[in-house]
Amino acid sequence: MKLKNVSRNFGLWLLAAAVVCPLLEAQSSKPAPEPMKLKIGDVAPDFKLHYFDGSDLKEISLSQYRGKSNVVVAFYIFAFTGG
């Protein structure tokens, strides 16, 4: 009777390990870079954002450049980082 309990517990532990270990592994390995939502040839969504020119907040929209110039929109992670 006691022996049966031990073997049942062991079985439960094995089951738990089988479930948890792959999860841990998935968490520690780096996620593959996700494919980009916007593809080359897509129309870039318009935006209106602000910047501070030293005295005022100025607004810039992507659409204000339509038909006038190309635009590089460079997203960076945080200020004071490289690149």
Added chain:
Amino acid sequence: MKAFQQNLKQLEAADTQVLGVSMDSAFANKAFADQIGVTFPLLSDWGGDVSHQYGIYVDQYKAARRVNFLIGKDGKIIEEQIDRDAIDPKKIVDACERKKLSR
């Protein structure tokens, strides 16, 4: 951002406006711009709406990925550089100059 500044004359000569975007406040971005000598606007995507819209917000970092988009006069995306590739703007500069020559 420094790298774009170094290539700014070339980009401007190829009819290209450079805009930096991060989720910092406009004021932090201005301090950053002053520190590294950037003269083009660094825009504040406070709250991350635009980063989400462009599909580059990473939950894990609570920040936007480093991505450069080159957008043409017609509003369409010409070039994308992602993560590590986005640090060197050469590809963007080349693409702009190619476009200029092809006109």
